[in-house]
Amino acid sequence: MKILRLTAENIKKLRAVEITPTGELVEITGRNGAGKTSVLDCIWWALAGTKHIQAVPIRKGATKARIKLDLGELTVERRFSEKGSTLTVEN
Secondary structure: OOEEEEEOEEOOOOOEEOOOOOOOOOOHHHHHHOOHHHHHHHHHHHHHHHHHHOOOOEEEOOOEEEEEOOOOOOEEEEEEEEOEEEEEEEO
């Protein structure tokens, strides 16, 4: 299973990010505080259960957040609000 596209909004330090990997290796690089760990957390939170999500996943100043992973045959979307999170998996 490969990630064909990752989009995320208002997760931790990220306002918005869209990554469409090409090839077999994807490098996530940047300065300290740029959001590299936030990108990896997005992938983990979309695929793992809620016990792995930190207490405050929504970016400071926002009221909701979203992660969407396109895995080809499946699309996984996790939405966050002040009340918690929901997970949708579509075929």
